[in-house]
Amino acid sequence: MRKLLLVLLCTLMTFSVMANGQSDASASGEKKLKIGYTVQSMENAYFVSVVEGMKVAAKDMGIDLIVADAAADASKHVAHIENFIAQQVDVILISPVDEKAPEDAVANAQAQGIPVIGINQTVKGSSAFIGTSEYDFGYNGGIIAGQWLNEKEAAGTISDVLNKKGEIEVVVIRYDVIASLIDRGDGLKAGMEETYTGSAKFDYVFEQDAADADTGYKVAETALTANPNVAIFLGINDSSALGVYEACLARKNHTINNTCITGLDALPQALELIAGDTMYQGTVDIQPAKLGRDALEIAMKVLADGPIKEKILIDMKIVTDANIGEYIK
CATH class of the missing domain: 3.40.50.2300 (Response regulator)
Known part of the structure; x- marks a missing residue:
């Protein structure tokens, strides 16, 4: 775990953010990193929190983030991935409605040199997966x-x-x-x-x-x-x-x-x-807002070092009246 954190830290330093909120790459006229996220459904409050955390992190890291809502329709994931390819994104993130439906689209993205990372549910052919057991x-x-x-x-x-x-x-x-x-x-x-x-x-x-x-x-x-x-x-x-x-x-x-x-x-x-x-x-x-940031960090690691074979697990914690004070003061 410590080794992974060190690698992530080094990767993040590569994409360091200047005090004015713009990335070094952006300030020097270089192309900003562009990431597309096709999300399962924004009707689900959990994914709203994931996206909110991801947007904050993208601003901090100087990433151009594109979010597309599949609205619980598996076919929309396919359309989103095709659009992301056309927009020449650097990485595609996906929280699929159905794990099999986007397989061909994912394979096409990979063939175009665009890594695809599964969030919460894995997809065949993805370059990394971050989720729970x-x-x-x-x-x-x-x-x-x-x-x-x-x-x-x-x-x-x-x-x-x-x-x-x-x-x-x-x-x-x-x-x-x-x-x-x-x-x-x-x-x-x-x-x-x-x-x-x-x-x-x-x-x-x-x-x-x-x-x-x-x-x-x-x-x-x-x-x-x-x-x-x-x-x-x-x-x-x-x-x-x-x-x-x-x-x-x-x-x-x-x-x-x-x-x-x-x-x-x-x-x-x-x-x-x-x-x-x-x-x-x-x-x-399982800290959805943190997951949004973690997903971007994993995306940068994949770009820097290639696919991650091991499943990246999200920590989880039971919350009841016994420890609710840790969340609501």
Whole structure:
């Protein structure tokens, strides 16, 4: 890790920024580094944070950044990559909707001498990949629900969350549209099951795809109409889980005592709900704004030294009421 940081530091020094905010290369009339990022969906608050962090970093580093929103349409990634090639970008970054759809476009970019770097989800033929272990990401989210149930057991209030059969009803908000996120959804369930030490059985009454708040709300509404006693909602991300929260809030029988909602990404709205002592019990932080900066640094390293074969992992941290003070003062 120290060696990688040193390499990155040296690379960054090559692209040092002058006090007036312009890069040395730009000031001397040389061509600025141009990077294109085709992002999965700007309807997803997580990617909004990634892009915001990337824009700040690009300004600091004197990089000409072009951001294109695929709006959850895999075919748009292909069009974006073709446009980036035409604009003669130096590097292409992609957070794909579908990992297979852009393969030919990625191969074309590479053939033109333009490295392509996958962010969050990998793409075949990419020069580097920076992301999480999707299973571990989900597993950490599941731990939050398991710990919440253990606290109910210890307090003697586990009956608050049991249905008439003595089971714990669970809804899993997945997003299996992206192949790698199947592992994340499976990790959510495993993290909860392996953390919970009580004897009650889980009843997975509903598992459905959702990636944003609107869809999360609709999925929760459908699930709660058929199963009004759902106690656990495991969210594939905070964006969808925030929609779940609104759906639960509208139902008077769901409270902090009998409902646990978990998300992933540590979005500001989620953090506020955790700090406010609500049904939103926790999330997992992977610092999306920092990821935006890291992605640009990796892009420069690839340009300087060539492809990186090893997956570059993003650090993650569970956030609950126990440590929310680190995020909200």
